Amino acid sequence: xxxxxxxxxxxxxxxxxxxxxxxxxxxxxxxxxxxxxxxxxxxxxxxxxxxxxxxxxxxxxxxxxxxxxxxxxxxxxxxxxxxxxxxxxxxxxxxxxxxxxxxxxxxxxxxxxx
Amino acid sequence: xxxxxxxxxxxxxxxxxxxxxxxxxxxxxxxxxxxxxxxxxxxxxxxxxxxxxxxxxxxxxxxxxxxxxxxxxxxxxxxxxxxxxxxxxxxxxxxxxxxxxxxxxxx
Numbered sequence: 001x002x003x004x005x006x007x008x009x010x011x012x013x014x015x016x017x018x019x020x021x022x023x024x025x026x027x028x029x030x031x032x033x034x035x036x037x038x039x040x041x042x043x044x045x046x047x048x049x050x051x052x053x054x055x056x057x058x059x060x061x062x063x064x065x066x067x068x069x070x071x072x073x074x075x076x077x078x079x080x081x082x083x084x085x086x087x088x089x090x091x092x093x094x095x096x097x098x099x100x101x102x103x104x105x106x107x108x109x110x111x112x113x114x
Numbered sequence: 115x116x117x118x119x120x121x122x123x124x125x126x127x128x129x130x131x132x133x134x135x136x137x138x139x140x141x142x143x144x145x146x147x148x149x150x151x152x153x154x155x156x157x158x159x160x161x162x163x164x165x166x167x168x169x170x171x172x173x174x175x176x177x178x179x180x181x182x183x184x185x186x187x188x189x190x191x192x193x194x195x196x197x198x199x200x201x202x203x204x205x206x207x208x209x210x211x212x213x214x215x216x217x218x219x220x221x
Contacts, residue, residue: 033209037155043200043211056207088155100145100204105157 001027004093004106012112018079021109025072025093031055032074033103034066037088049074050096078111086113116141116205120212127191127219135186135215137201145204146177148186150197151214157200160186191219 005024013019025032033056034046045058049068066076072093078085088110092103117140127133137146148160161168161175163184168175172191177184188195198214 035211042213043202045209045211048209056209058209090155090157092157100209102145102147102159102162103202104159105149108155110155 004091004104006089006091006106006109008109009107010110010112012114013081014114015081015083017081018077019081019111020075020077021089021091021111023074023076023091023093023106025074025091026104029093029095029104030072031094031096031101032068032072033092033094034074034076035090035092036060037090037108038084038086043090046076081113083113085111087111115208116143116203116210118201118203118210118212120199120201120215122215123213124216125218127188127195127217129191129193129219129221131191131219132187132189133191133217135188135199135217137184137186137203137212139182139184139203139205139210141182141205143179143182143203143205146179146184147202148175148184149200149202150195151200152197160199186215188217191217193219193221195219 031050033048048056068074088108090108092105094101119138145164149157174187201212
């Protein structure tokens with residue numbers, strides 16, 4: 001089975017721009033979660049989607065949003081980029097139906113904001 | 115939310131040595147995972163262990179949910195074990211990562 005894939009792998013943007021990251025889960029997995037990793041804050045949970053619905057959300061501003069499509073692929077969007085948004089963005093997929101289950105991570109998208 | 119504390123934050127090992135990494139958490143959890151993050155940032159699944167003990171080669175893990183901790187054992191460490199080890203917990207409808215254990219294995 002193919003693993004979780006994320007595109008693009010690297011991205012450079014400037015302040016004020018917006019960015020969209022994509023995540024394709026493991027086949028058959030319906031839950032996709034997103035995380036941000038920075039040296040200062042570590043790994044932080046952004047949000048989780050299941051069957052096209054946001055099921056769980058972390059403490060991030062509204063500039064961070066996401067969605068999930070009917071094929072379980074997910075995108076996250078960050079609008080009005082700030083320097084502090086530079087981070088490794090990881091997505092994970094899970095076969096979870098009602099509650100959190102074992103998660104499998106993609107390779108990440110490294111975003112640099114200049 | 116759940117508070118997660120990993121210790122020790124940094125560890126330097128001689129190749130061949132054994133070590134124990136600890137993950138303490140503040141509340142009851144439904145699920146717990148251990149990961150190894152490689153130098154390229156990829157999180158590699160090690161154990162899915164909400165309770166009990168599991169072993170996989172030189173690695174083993176134990177979670178005592180009632181006492182709110184989990185341990186990851188590395189035996190006969192190798193240089194490829196270097197990296198950061200994270201525990202990820204789910205409880206009270208919230209996900210939380212620990213800050214990680216940075217492990218360096220020197221030959």
